[in-house]
Amino acid sequence: MNKNIFISIAFSLIGLFAMADGIVTNTTNSPKSYTSDNEDFLLPSGYFNINYNLGFTSGRMSDFIKDNSYRGFNIDGRKFISNNFTVGGYMGWTGFYQKYPRKTFINENGSITGVASSTYYNFNMGVNAHYYPFPSGRIKPYAGVNLGPVYQTLAVQVGRYYIEDKNWQFQFAPELGVFIPFGPDSDAGVNTGIRYNLISYQNTNFGFDNGLSYFQWFLGLSFEY
Numbered sequence: 001m002n003k004n005i006f007i008s009i010a011f012s013l014i015g016l017f018a019m020a021d022g023i024v025t026n027t028t029n030s031p032k033s034y035t036s037d038n039e040d041f042l043l044p045s046g047y048f049n050i051n052y053n054l055g056f057t058s059g060r061m062s063d064f065i066k067d068n069s070y071r072g073f074n075i076d077g078r079k080f081i082s083n084n085f086t087v088g089g090y091m092g093w094t095g096f097y098q099k100y101p102r103k104t105f106i107n108e109n110g111s112i113t114g115v116a117s118s119t120y121y122n123f124n125m126g127v128n129a130h131y132y133p134f135p136s137g138r139i140k141p142y143a144g145v146n147l148g149p150v151y152q153t154l155a156v157q158v159g160r161y162y163i164e165d166k167n168w169q170f171q172f173a174p175e176l177g178v179f180i181p182f183g184p185d186s187d188a189g190v191n192t193g194i195r196y197n198l199i200s201y202q203n204t205n206f207g208f209d210n211g212l213s214y215f216q217w218f219l220g221l222s223f224e225y
Helices: 002-021 060-064
Strands: 046-058 071-080 085-107 110-131 140-158 161-181 188-199 212-224
Touching (some): 071 110, 110 161, 140 188
Antiparallel strands (some): 085 110, 140 161, 161 188
């Protein structure tokens, strides 16, 4: 009797370990089940991101506006075309503003005294491509680039005098970021990183002779689908 009980317990444990380890077991009346060591089926189809952007001017842009930008956002969608690469699209908005104390500005045409301000706004959209070196990891760093048109407005006001330039340009924006899920089984998480925006703009009246550039730190929500 004790021998039969021991044999029954042994076979029961073997069966439990077989199910836990994914070993295929066969019975005459039950269908076969299969498992795979390939975890690619666990990868998402893509990502949808909603980000808040904090801007920092650089180059000639720092001469035009020195203050940081606290007004900016963007959304983007990405679709995996392989285990490591995504392609998609984006759109966003950014605003910089700086106010100067009352002072006198002098040029060849005379002088102007008053409170001055500089503003910069843009609306951008286009296509993107990203590379994920560790697509099967829970935390997914990536490198990518955004390309597309940008509609921008630059303005300088001194007292009652106002100068403005509205134009369409082309934007090139490489970025480094990381997706951090809220949990091991979560389809949502934090998306954060650094982006460098370079816009092909030339206007010597505003001090730009070879492009306009600024950095952005972005922080937002990312959703796998």
